[in-house]
Amino acid sequence: MPPRTTELDKFFPLPSEAPSNKAPVRLAGFSHKSGEALAKALQDDHVKWHAFFNDFGFHNHASHHLVAIYALGANSTLIEAAYQTHVVYMRPAFESPEPVNATNFWKHLGKHDFYYSYLKFFRDLLLKKDVTEVLEEYIFSAKANIGGSATEGQPRMLNRFFAAVVHPMIHIGNGLEFGILGLVAEGLAQTAVHGDEGNRLIPPSLFELQTTSTSSAVARLTASLPLLTLSTEPSANWAARVDGKKAGIHAFTALARILADLRFAPAALGLPSPQGQSPIDLVQTHVGETLINIVAEWAAELEGDNVSTAVIEKKIEEVTWLNALIYGVGGWGGRQRSQNKEFNADFFSMHLVTSSIFLPSLVAHLSPRSAAILLRGYFTVSLVWYIVRGRPVIPVREFYEGTTDKPVQPGEPQVAPADTTLTPEDVSPNPWLPIIQTTLVHPAEHLCKLQRSLLHNATLYGARAAGDFAGTELEGSELLDGSLFIRAAGLTANVIGWLKEGQKAGDWDRSGFY
Structure with a gap:
């Protein structure tokens, strides 16, 4: 009988092949066992610890560390030892003041204490929609950047995606490269709670020129070339x-x-x-x-x-x-x-x-x-x-x-x-x-x-x-x-x-x- 799959296993599976032939090559040394150690540590990090380990917004880097050494050929023992160097300073995860849903999504942008609610929102969304659709709608669309009738002001999600020396981008990038949907959800939640740094440096005209809709199938076809x-x-x-x-x-x-x-x-x-x-x-x-x-x-x-x-x-x-x-x-x-x-x-x-x-x-x-x-x-x-x-x-x-x-x-x-x-x-x-x-x-x-x-x-x-x-x-x-x-x-x-x-x-x- 195959092992029982939990919802967390869907978000933190064993690493998969990168989606591009220009992504980094993984060095020999990794194994099924080290992949299991990576998935276990990432699940533990996801459940127990917050995205920021202090009130200044300093980032939890555990997942970045672990996927990098896995790709460089680390064995399971080394992955676990690396994870323990982060556990000692982490801040426990905590509930947000209120849930985030499609109605109030734009209301709480930039608020660190809403990280967990945004995380739940994106976890649920990624179970229903293709990751391309989610990225297009919540990071790159006109609505997500210059706003519209359903939003408050200009959300500038792309600015937030690049905020804090591009940490949300790095986090989502890790998830996409290794096929780990949980990291994508974490990175999207981080994007939502970061500030809109450089809010006048990405011209609104970039989004005004967009076509009204983007086909996921077209995106996949282009990516497959x-x-x-x-x-x-x-x-x-x-x-x-x-x-x-x-x-x-x-x-x-x-x-x-x-x-x-x-x-x-x-x-x-x-x-x-x-x-x-x-x-x-x-x-x-x-x-x-x-x-x-x-x-x-x-x-x-x-x-x-x-x-x-x-x-x-x-x-x-x-x-x-x-x-x-x-x-x-x-x-x-x-x-x-x-x-x-x-x-x-x-x-x-x-x-x-x-x-x-x-x-x-x-x-x-x-x-x-x-x-x-x-x-x-x-x-x-x-x-x-x-x-x-x-x-x-x-x-x-x-x-x-x-x-x-x-x-x-x-x-x-x-x-x-x-x-x-x-x-x-x-x-x-x-x-x-x-x-x-x-x-x-x-x-x-x-x-x-x-x-x-x-x-x-x-x-x-x-x-x-x-x-x-x-x-x-x-x-x-x-x-x-x-x-x-x-x-x-x-x-x-x-x-x-x-x-x-x-x-x-x-x-x-x-x-x-x-």
């Missing part, structure tokens, strides 16, 4: 016409224009912001219109209701490289301003990298028009956080001269290689392997997410050659190649600590680049 791999031919590809449309500016050109414009300097914006004032509000007040115009130039190819998979793939690659560049090269360029002289592992920029890997899984569940809105909004938020953190310099040439694409773990090998070893001087012939090994057992829950993201980027884009990005306005872009990701991963490991190899734990930098 294989995402195209871009040509690795050098620079002219970034200025070419795509599907008959004039290409927008490259993401690196947008970054270069922000770097060159003194209006985006921290001092001009009043950054770091005074106590109690939102730095994002400062950005949208002082340079909001300029930023919207830059984003619009980048998003030129995303106009219209039927954006092709080729354009979507091109824009995903651009924003992925952009965020890795901001974190890696920006963190290295700003190192002299931080206490750590090697690398400023900025806590906020790191989230831009870890969120980018979920774009393919999200796009696989969206209509072409909503996928375009997702990318435009995400690109906006990525640039906003770059500006908010102090607009660090991006010294590409100096970065490549001063870092290595062959980082090695500290300490000498206990056993000398045999003389017949092909390259006995290579302590780590594949530098990713020791980085993944030490990352798996590190208690810093953000480290596994970052290194998994950088590994994924290297898997997709590691073959990019210097010269592929020539022609953008960013100084030194012609030097960028696929080694960017391992260089950033090695710098991060050195700062956060090789614990497995005996180093003490380090920490992320939160001081910024002001």
Whole structure:
């Protein structure tokens, strides 16, 4: 007799295959047993603990940690040990002041104490409707953003989806990538109780131009098409016409224009912001219109209701490289301003990298028009956080001269290689392997997410050659190649600590680049 299936089992099954062939590859090492341990821990987390572990709205990261190490090959014992590091600081789940239903859904947006009621609402809804329908209706529709007769004001759900350094997006992305509906429900509930940050930076016109309805079947058909791999031919590809449309500016050109414009300097914006004032509000007040115009130039190819998979793939690659560049090269360029002289592992920029890997899984569940809105909004938020953190310099040439694409773990090998070893001087012939090994057992829950993201980027884009990005306005872009990701991963490991190899734990930098 098969085991009895409970409702929680429907929401937290064993992980399934990712919905896109551009989602991260899972490393060998996971098993049925580790999948069971993951599902059990996620169910326990869902039932016992709140989404925020304090009154400041700090996030429960347990699920992010567990799915990341599962995907990196963690066994069941390690998954359980990782979960216990979170249990010690969690806040117990609690009932909301009143239930949320279709009538009062829009009334309680932004209120943390209504998380549990929104969670129940989305759990029930996801049992009745396809996840695509729910995402389209509650995140990407005109009603969910600019309102209508049945809503109060402008809900701006897409802004909430990107709030708090894109935490709701990350949570939903995890659920979609691993086929875990409970995480999608949690992420949607988190979206509803976050604030509408940057509420003037995503133009209402994006939603006014939508068609009146979106067919889930059309979305699925589009998602089923294989995402195209871009040509690795050098620079002219970034200025070419795509599907008959004039290409927008490259993401690196947008970054270069922000770097060159003194209006985006921290001092001009009043950054770091005074106590109690939102730095994002400062950005949208002082340079909001300029930023919207830059984003619009980048998003030129995303106009219209039927954006092709080729354009979507091109824009995903651009924003992925952009965020890795901001974190890696920006963190290295700003190192002299931080206490750590090697690398400023900025806590906020790191989230831009870890969120980018979920774009393919999200796009696989969206209509072409909503996928375009997702990318435009995400690109906006990525640039906003770059500006908010102090607009660090991006010294590409100096970065490549001063870092290595062959980082090695500290300490000498206990056993000398045999003389017949092909390259006995290579302590780590594949530098990713020791980085993944030490990352798996590190208690810093953000480290596994970052290194998994950088590994994924290297898997997709590691073959990019210097010269592929020539022609953008960013100084030194012609030097960028696929080694960017391992260089950033090695710098991060050195700062956060090789614990497995005996180093003490380090920490992320939160001081910024002001």
